[in-house]
Amino acid sequence: MTDTTASSSSPVFRFSAAETTKHVVLIAGAVIVLLPFYVMISFAMKSPAEIMQQTGGFFGSQAPFVDHYCSKLGNPESACMVNPIAYNFTQAFTKAPLLRYLLNGVIVTGSIFVIQVAVAVPAAYALAKLRFWGREAVFGLVLFGLLIPVHAIALPIYVMLAKLGLTNSYAALIIPWTISVFGIFLMRQFFMTVPDDLIDAARMDGMSEFSIIWKVMLPTAIPALLAFAIFSVVAHWNDYFWPRIVITGTRDLFTPPLGLREFKGDIDGNNYGPMMASALVIVTPLIVAFLIAQRRFIEGITLSGMK
Template sequence: MSTPLAPSLAARCARHAVLMTLALLYLLPFVWMISISLKPASEIFDASLRLLPRDWAAWENYRAALTRVPLLHYLFNGAVVCLGILVAQIVLAFPAAYCFAKLQFRGHRLAWGLVMLSLMVPFQATAIPLYVFLYHMGLLDSHAALIIPFVASAFGIFMFRQAIKSIPDDLIHAARLDGMGELELVWRVVFPACMPSVIAFSIFSVVWHWNDYFWPLLVVNTQELATPPLGAMFFANEDAGSDYGPLMAGVVLITIPLVVFFLFAQKRFIEGVTFSGVKA
C-alpha cells in the first residue's frame, strides 16, 4: 500500500515563511501600538521609523493611563458584563443545543431553521427595537442594558449542537437507564464531555463583547458604566485626541486581559473548534 510522499524541506520552509509573514503583518499594528505607548510625545511623529524609543516614557504614559480616567473601573465593568453575558448564554444555549442534537419534537426542523436564520441577521438591524424596548423598561444606562440583548446566542446553540452530536447515543441511553432526568443528564454528563467546545465558545463570546463599542455607545451615558472600548473614547476626549502615548498605553492595558485569557485557553480553544465540527 503506497503512502503519500512527505512534502520536501523546501516546500515546508516556504509554507512556514508565508505563514510567518502573514502573522507578522497581522501583529504589526499591535507591535506599533506597544511602541507608541513607550514613547514621549516628541518621538511619536518623528520622521525616523523606530520601534524602541530614544527616551523611554513608559512609566509616564502608563501612569497617566491609570490616573487620568478610571481605567481599572472600566476593566472591571467589562469583566462583569462579559461574565454575565457568558453565563446567561451557556445556561440558555446548552440545553437548547441538546434538544436540537439528541431529541426529536414537533417543529424540530422549523425551529432549527429559525436558529440558522437568526445567524444571518446582523445585530445592528435589531439595535433600534432593542433600544426602544430597554427605554420603555427603564433599563437604559445600566448593566442590564449591556447584558440582556445578548443572553440568547444562536451561534452558541449551533456550536454546542455540533459538539453534542458527536457524543455517542449509548452514553445518553446509559445515563437515562441510571435514572437521570434530561436536565440532570445535560449538566452532569453532556456538559463535561463538551468542555472544549464550551471553552472555545467562551473565548469567542468574551472577545466579541469585550471589544464591543457600538452597543455600549448607544445605551451607556455615564463613565461609571463604561466598558473598556467606551472608556478609551472617554480617555481620548479627556486628552483632546492629542496625547497618544497615554492613550495607546490605555489600549494596551485593555488588550492584555484578552491576550492572557487566550494564552491560557488556546489548547482547549483549538480542541473545541475541531470537536464542534466533527458532525454536521
C-alpha cells in the first residue's frame, strides 16, 4: 500500500529510451514545421540591414534606420529615419495594395465556400438518404473525383475559361472550385449518421425535400460543415497555383499569395522585411479562425469517421 501511494503522489521519473526517442522525433518535427514561422515573424520585425547581416536576434535591435528610398527622393536623412516594424508593415500596405488583395481573397474564398455548400449539401443529402437508380454509381464517381489532382486538369480548365473569355476575372478564380467532391463526400458521410426517422418526421410535418436539407440536415451538420469550411477556406486562401495561371494582367484581381510576389526580385534586391510582414498579415486571419474553431473542427472530422 505504502509503495503505491508513494509512487502515485510523487511519480518517479525514470529514463526511458522509447519515450525519449518519441519526443526527440516529435520535437524535430515541430521545429521543422515552426521554423519558417519563426523566420517570418522575425524578419517582419527587423531592418533590412539586420536581415542581410543576420544580426539582431529574434526581435532585432529596433533601432531606427534610414529609408534609402526616402533619402534618394532628396529628403534629409533625419526625416527618413524609420522604425523597422513600422517600416515593414507600412511598406507591406503601401508598396502593394495589400488591402485590395485581402478583399479579393475574402471575395474569392467566400464565394467558393458558399457555392460549394450550396452544391455539396443537397448532393450529399441525395447520396446519403434518397433511394434512386444509379446512386451507388454516382457515389463511385464522387470517390473517383477525389482521386484526380487539380494540376492534372488545370490546363483543360484554363483552355475552357480562355475560350469563354473568362480569364482575368473573379469567375476564373471561383468557377473551377465550385463543385467540391471532397465536400460532397464529407457531408455525405456525416448525413449517413443522421437517423432516417428525423427526415421522416420532417416529411410528416410537411417539409419539402429542400426544406429538409436546409432546415433539418444543415443545422445538425454544423460541425462537419465547419470542418469543411476550414479545409476549403485554407486551401483557396493560400492557393498560389491557380490564381497565378488565370490572373495574368490586372493586379486588381490578385489574391493575397499573388501579392507576395510584389516584393520579390525588385531592382533593389529582395525586400524581405515588408514581404514577411505581408505574409504575416495574410496568414493571421486563418490562424485566428482556426484557433477559434479548433474544437468544433476536430469534432466535425471525428464525427464523420475520418479521424
